[in-house]
Amino acid sequence: MSLQTSGIHHITAFARDPQANVDFYAGVLGLRLVKKTINFDAPEVYHLYFGDQAGSPGTIITFFPWPTSRKGRVGGGQVGVTTYVVPPGALGFWEDRLQKFGISTKMQTRFAEKYLQFTDNEGLQLELVEREEGAESEWAFGGIPREKAIKGFGGAVLFSTNAAQTRQALESTLGLKKTGEDQEYTRYQATGELGNIIDVPHADMAHGAGGAGTVHHIAWRAKDFTEHAEWRSLAARHGFEPTDIIDRQYFNAIYFREGGGILFEIATDPPGFARDEEPAELGHHLMLPEWFEPYRSQIEANLTAIQVRVLEEDRI
Numbered sequence: 497m498s499l500q501t502s503g504i505h506h507i508t509a510f511a512r513d514p515q516a517n518v519d520f521y522a523g524v525l526g527l528r529l530v531k532k533t534i535n536f537d538a539p540e541v542y543h544l545y546f547g548d549q550a551g552s553p554g555t556i557i558t559f560f561p562w563p564t565s566r567k568g569r570v571g572g573g574q575v576g577v578t579t580y581v582v583p584p585g586a587l588g589f590w591e592d593r594l595q596k597f598g599i600s601t602k603m604q605t606r607f608a609e610k611y612l613q614f615t616d617n618e619g620l621q622l623e624l625v626e627r628e629e630g631a632e633s634e635w636a637f638g639g640i641p642r643e644k645a646i647k648g649f650g651g652a653v654l655f656s657t658n659a660a661q662t663r664q665a666l667e668s669t670l671g672l673k674k675t676g677e678d679q680e681y682t683r684y685q686a687t688g689e690l691g692n693i694i695d696v697p698h699a700d701m702a703h704g705a706g707g708a709g710t711v712h713h714i715a716w717r718a719k720d721f722t723e724h725a726e727w728r729s730l731a732a733r734h735g736f737e738p739t740d741i742i743d744r745q746y747f748n749a750i751y752f753r754e755g756g757g758i759l760f761e762i763a764t765d766p767p768g769f770a771r772d773e774e775p776a777e778l779g780h781h782l783m784l785p786e787w788f789e790p791y792r793s794q795i796e797a798n799l800t801a802i803q804v805r806v807l808e809e810d811r812i
């Protein structure tokens with residue numbers, strides 16, 4: 497049996513200073529901090545989730561801000577560029593906005609679409625593209641009106657150490673359709689409206705190095721727990737070595753590394769971020785899984801307080 501993912505569920509990356517991370521993704525990009533929790537494997541470090549108002553699959557970028565982390569190097573075996581989608585006509589607004597924050601940008605064209613490219617405060621490579629697809633944001637923050645706001649992921653550019661293997665994993669395992677090819681990239685499309693366009697450069701790339709400013713893994717959507725188990729069998733049948741199913745509180749996860757070196761996760765749409773906080777209060781409280789609750793005071797004492805705030809540049 498073959499399966500098709502509808503696209504990206506979330507992307508997880510490394511940062512250093514947690515407040516600087518919040519200031520960039522909430523303050524500059526206007527995403528909502530939808531969950532403030534800890535790295536379940538390293539409880540001295542936050543795990544921060546930013547997305548649309550509900551933290552919908554296809555909009556979520558997550559970070560482990562590790563203050564003492566080394567700087568990483570973007571390269572093969574990583575998501576090279578994370579693409580966000582904004583409404584048609586919004587790119588000029590974003591060019592001005594990023595300039596206001598002193599962030600330099602450049603324009604790239606791929607498959608007749610214009611991409612506004614920039615990096616976050618750690619060097620993570622990001623870009624914005626205008627598309628009709630995807631509902632208008634219901635979240636407005638700082639100087640960003642809803643009609644200009646980021647809708648979610650447009651997709652990603654995958655930097656592979658073995659592009660042929662990565663292309664095969666996208667097509668044969670994840671069920672994406674090849675929709676284009678130019679001199680530099682092959683383009684794939686998933687069935688969803690967001691996080692659905694994936695470009696793979698033809699050239700194999702030398703290995704990057706993990707650390708601040710790089711992506712750790714990309715997660716693809718499974719619509720429910722039943723399909724998730726099927727994804728695990730499928731990955732094993734295709735020669736990958738999927739982990740057991742891991743409970744990540746807000747979704748279930750399996751992980752495997754594809755042949756081009758990129759760590760793939762398959763994550764379930766349910767239960768989502770409202771499982772332990774009211775929709776209106778998402779991201780307001782430090783949420784811990786029950787097995788860490790006995791250590792809450794110790795965990796809180798080890799974390800620097802962070803706040804979502806409107807930045808200086810938006811107050812002038």
Ligand code: ZN
Binds near residue numbers: 506508715749
């Ligand atoms: Zn993940």
